[in-house]
Amino acid sequence: MLITTNNITEIVSTISNHVNKEAALISIGEHMEIDVEELIEALNDAKLKFMGGIFPKVIHGNSILDKGIVLNTLNNVEELFLVKDISKKNYTIPQINFDESTPYSIITYVDGLTSNISHYLSGLYENYGMKTNYFGGGAGSLSLEQKPCVFCNEGLFQDAAVVSLVRMQSRIGVRHGWNKVDGPFIITKAEGNIIKEINWKNPFEVYKEVVEAHSNKQFNDDNFFEIAKGYPFGIVKDHAECIVRDPLMVNEKGELVCVGELENNTLVDILNGNQDTLIKAAENAAKESLKFAENPRKAIIIDCISRILFLEDNFDLELNAITTTISNKFPNVSIGGALTLGEISSYGEGFLEFYNKTVVIGLFE
Amino acid sequence: MKIENNILDILPLYEYAMAIGQSLDYKESCDLFLKLILRRKNLNAAWILEKKGEQLVSTYSIPLGQKVTIPLDKQINDFIESIRDNKITEVDRTILKLVPIDIDTGHLVIFNLKEQGYLFLYSKVEKLKAKDVLQLQPVINKFSISLKACKAFKRQQVLLNNLELRNQELSDYAHMVSHDLKSPLRSIDTLTTWLKDDYGDKFDENGNSNIKLIRNNVEKMDTLINGILEYSTIGKNRTEVYDVDTNKLIDDILDIIQIPENITVIKNDLPIIKGDKYRLQQLFQNLIGNAISYNDKDHGSVEIGFSDKNKFWEFYIIDNGKGIDNKYFDKIFKTFEKLENNLESTGIGLSIVKKIVDLYGGKIWLTSKLNEGTTFYFTLKKDYDGTA
Numbered sequence: 001m002l003i004t005t006n007n008i009t010e011i012v013s014t015i016s017n018h019v020n021k022e023a024a025l026i027s028i029g030e031h032m033e034i035d036v037e038e039l040i041e042a043l044n045d046a047k048l049k050f051m052g053g054i055f056p057k058v059i060h061g062n063s064i065l066d067k068g069i070v071l072n073t074l075n076n077v078e079e080l081f082l083v084k085d086i087s088k089k090n091y092t093i094p095q096i097n098f099d100e101s102t103p104y105s106i107i108t109y110v111d112g113l114t115s116n117i118s119h120y121l122s123g124l125y126e127n128y129g130m131k132t133n134y135f136g137g138g139a140g141s142l143s144l145e146q147k148p149c150v151f152c153n154e155g156l157f158q159d160a161a162v163v164s165l166v167r168m169q170s171r172i173g174v175r176h177g178w179n180k181v182d183g184p185f186i187i188t189k190a191e192g193n194i195i196k197e198i199n200w201k202n203p204f205e206v207y208k209e210v211v212e213a214h215s216n217k218q219f220n221d222d223n224f225f226e227i228a229k230g231y232p233f234g235i236v237k238d239h240a241e242c243i244v245r246d247p248l249m250v251n252e253k254g255e256l257v258c259v260g261e262l263e264n265n266t267l268v269d270i271l272n273g274n275q276d277t278l279i280k281a282a283e284n285a286a287k288e289s290l291k292f293a294e295n296p297r298k299a300i301i302i303d304c305i306s307r308i309l310f311l312e313d314n315f316d317l318e319l320n321a322i323t324t325t326i327s328n329k330f331p332n333v334s335i336g337g338a339l340t341l342g343e344i345s346s347y348g349e350g351f352l353e354f355y356n357k358t359v360v361i362g363l364f365e
Numbered sequence: 366m367k368i369e370n371n372i373l374d375i376l377p378l379y380e381y382a383m384a385i386g387q388s389l390d391y392k393e394s395c396d397l398f399l400k401l402i403l404r405r406k407n408l409n410a411a412w413i414l415e416k417k418g419e420q421l422v423s424t425y426s427i428p429l430g431q432k433v434t435i436p437l438d439k440q441i442n443d444f445i446e447s448i449r450d451n452k453i454t455e456v457d458r459t460i461l462k463l464v465p466i467d468i469d470t471g472h473l474v475i476f477n478l479k480e481q482g483y484l485f486l487y488s489k490v491e492k493l494k495a496k497d498v499l500q501l502q503p504v505i506n507k508f509s510i511s512l513k514a515c516k517a518f519k520r521q522q523v524l525l526n527n528l529e530l531r532n533q534e535l536s537d538y539a540h541m542v543s544h545d546l547k548s549p550l551r552s553i554d555t556l557t558t559w560l561k562d563d564y565g566d567k568f569d570e571n572g573n574s575n576i577k578l579i580r581n582n583v584e585k586m587d588t589l590i591n592g593i594l595e596y597s598t599i600g601k602n603r604t605e606v607y608d609v610d611t612n613k614l615i616d617d618i619l620d621i622i623q624i625p626e627n628i629t630v631i632k633n634d635l636p637i638i639k640g641d642k643y644r645l646q647q648l649f650q651n652l653i654g655n656a657i658s659y660n661d662k663d664h665g666s667v668e669i670g671f672s673d674k675n676k677f678w679e680f681y682i683i684d685n686g687k688g689i690d691n692k693y694f695d696k697i698f699k700t701f702e703k704l705e706n707n708l709e710s711t712g713i714g715l716s717i718v719k720k721i722v723d724l725y726g727g728k729i730w731l732t733s734k735l736n737e738g739t740t741f742y743f744t745l746k747k748d749y750d751g752t753a
Contacts, residue, residue, distance in 0.1 A: 100467065122400060129428025129466060130409055130489060184376050238377065238497065240407045265383035267376055350407035350488075351400070 112138020
């Protein structure tokens, strides 16, 4: 459901009516002209249970909006909790008793601009393992300025994550559509989201050589992102699609600043994609999620904001490919979501991962 | 093309190998390596079972599972004994007994970690390929060695902690006992003073001599207790460190101690060193005092000097005294050990010297020839920061 009014009372009333006695998953476009803390207070007064995030843009059907609230009902919430101090690794993931015969899904929104997100996801998997599916994305502002962006009944937070565990079957599809240009290279030195060395050399020199040769474009003082948005890194996995890392800028030392962390000695390829490969991948992610879906009630799309920066006006085609694929099989499924700073899910049935430049589609039954 | 493929096969091993040995903590070491394997190979779980007596015990699991203890019956024993290096298998009834997490079906590869047990890598859907297992085997062997190192490190840490605790207890005990002993000693001293003052004229010569003997022994015991107190406080607290001019320090010592006329003390030019004056004075004063006290020559000499040994200062104190037999070289640094029954000696001076040198990260040793003299050498760390 899409809410466009700025009136807090109306928003709360709409949410309350929509979710009834269930919990609410609230995704807010970052330019929505409301005071989120005031909204949280009003939702608490209305005795509603909720969690949410502020994203660069939100998705409703085939529309992409930077003003608006996309609302989903979180049915059968088992636990809803907040994890603070993600960057400091200073938190405890609560213990939960799972019922073996019930399918579970975890939905999590994390501050996409904080550090140590991989550690947080690793902590989730360590505690809950294969007892649940995982789905979510990174909240935050397109300005890349870190500020409070995830919220729940306890308030609005930065450097935090909100998590809901629901007794709900989910089917998840993950694809990106970026293909190898050259590699593998070894990230011989990295610190957080900064690549300091590739193959023991200056990382920009290595990256530049490959990208300029492939793109026939020259890097200058102010076109790094313009070219780099089409040439992400891919963390090499065995027999599976790589995990994409998005280079954002080059600093004065020639180090590459990425969205998402890289660790020392990681093997990466340099990737490239085009409109066709990206849109095809989005469609395949939708198909993958549909493969085992029986009776989905809602589809949540978590799509990386950098894909819209790359595809520009053609992003409509990507979104359309997803919604058409889902609607063709399940015409009554509501489709919403967000354009995020990083995407979260297990890859197939495997370990929990934090992606960039990727589409994650969740069908919830 | 073949070379390129070989390189591509080898490169992931580099990443895996570099994740091994990054930590000496068992769990952290497992986390760093096994979570990487799970991510890169798209696996779901990993755990380690270790043989302890007639049981298999889980020592690590990702995701966290139950701590399991499995009796080694014949079926399980035969199964694990059949794993020479590794085994690719399906989850079956036997396997289900060896699982600390909730699974019912799936695929496994089990690696024999030798003394470190068995590593289970689990995939819910995809079967692990023999090529992947072959690729992993050498890094898993390396991982097994790193687990052994983690355990050895932990044992060492436990021993060290115990040792520190014992040392602390011993030091506290010595401190407490010395303190408690001083009180009755003071009483004896006071009482004998009163006895002498009030009844001195009534005692015969023998009685006065006995009173004197008691007071001498009380004085000796007081010196001994002070020595124990000093010994037990060395290294207890972090000391303040500053520049100490050892030239001036030795001059001050030579002003304090009594130097008989037949002894000549030669002091060479000495350096300015990092340390605290109080401990350094104890160190030099004990050694110089001994060199003077135990000199039996008509023309005795004591020489103090040093040499620069890169990270250390090496000092020496040479005398031409009685000399010390080789067999006593170690014994003399032990508490309460004396080479002769000298009433003035407490037997604790050289123990204090050794403890101060240890505190300064240095060493002490000696060379000696009977009747010709002794040279004590000791080193002190140049960058001493107040901790051992």
